[in-house]
Amino acid sequence: MIRPKTKILVDGGDPQETRRAKVLLGFVDGQTTNPSLVAKNPHIKELVASGHKLSGREEMEEYKKIVQTISPLVGDAGVSIEVFSDEKTTAGEMLDQGREMFSWIPNGHIKYPCTSEGLRAAQMSVKRGIRVNMTLCFSQQQAAAVYAATKGTKEPSYVSPFVGRLDDIGQNGMDVVRNIQRMYAKGDGHVLVLAASIRSLEHLLYSFLLKTDLVTVPAKILELWANKNFPMPNKQFQYEASGTPIPYEELDLEQTWETFDVKHELTRKGVEKFAADYRATLARPA
Ligand code: E4P
Numbered sequence: 001m002i003r004p005k006t007k008i009l010v011d012g013g014d015p016q017e018t019r020r021a022k023v024l025l026g027f028v029d030g031q032t033t034n035p036s037l038v039a040k041n042p043h044i045k046e047l048v049a050s051g052h053k054l055s056g057r058e059e060m061e062e063y064k065k066i067v068q069t070i071s072p073l074v075g076d077a078g079v080s081i082e083v084f085s086d087e088k089t090t091a092g093e094m095l096d097q098g099r100e101m102f103s104w105i106p107n108g109h110i111k112y113p114c115t116s117e118g119l120r121a122a123q124m125s126v127k128r129g130i131r132v133n134m135t136l137c138f139s140q141q142q143a144a145a146v147y148a149a150t151k152g153t154k155e156p157s158y159v160s161p162f163v164g165r166l167d168d169i170g171q172n173g174m175d176v177v178r179n180i181q182r183m184y185a186k187g188d189g190h191v192l193v194l195a196a197s198i199r200s201l202e203h204l205l206y207s208f209l210l211k212t213d214l215v216t217v218p219a220k221i222l223e224l225w226a227n228k229n230f231p232m233p234n235k236q237f238q239y240e241a242s243g244t245p246i247p248y249e250e251l252d253l254e255q256t257w258e259t260f261d262v263k264h265e266l267t268r269k270g271v272e273k274f275a276a277d278y279r280a281t282l283a284r285p286a
Pocket of ligand 1: 011198
């Protein structure tokens, strides 16, 4: 296999999947998790199915065990751990969770949503040396805000544009990845682009072609890639976009993050769904 320039992360909540992916590829650069993926972890599903719903603390402990098992399996892209948040969660509350989660493993990245509160939490986090991965990114404006909010970080921050969920609403999700990369090319390189919500081999190959810094991939797509003997995009590769193109915007990365329009309906819906999936595992929903 020709190892791509793009770092490959496993998108999941089950260490067994990470192990399988590592056997298939011979390496795994990192891992991303989120509340929906953690709720699907076989042990958590078993507990919930047997009627043992968890307390908030127990859920945190289970999440900690999962990331501590995955942490030594992956390379230098680390393990992304997502804070619990809903529309009422403040930046301070996110930061408190982020601090605790960051102490779980030596190679953590804390995921905050691309909302005003999430950006505020990220800004405070990087000042404290906490690495961040800004999730639920659907627009170039949100990515510009991530750049501005994390300026001065000692170690690279990640931004995760969600390709598949934009495709789902009839837009060309890969355009956002391309547009963010083009915009960041004018910057200082402190934010790395992590293509997320990858649903097909085409998404994966196009990420390789674009040389995105990182891509997070569900195990089943990695299996598909392996079964086809790890194809790489050649000069003839054409990405067949199904959705409406998303135009590039000229944005000034030197502005403060508050000047960018960070609202996006898919971010709102994403936060809502992550909160619902997290709460479904709890005995007494938070
Ligand atoms: C990764 O960080 C994301 O949580 C993940 O890629 C979301 O993918 P989905 O849109 O398929 O749920």
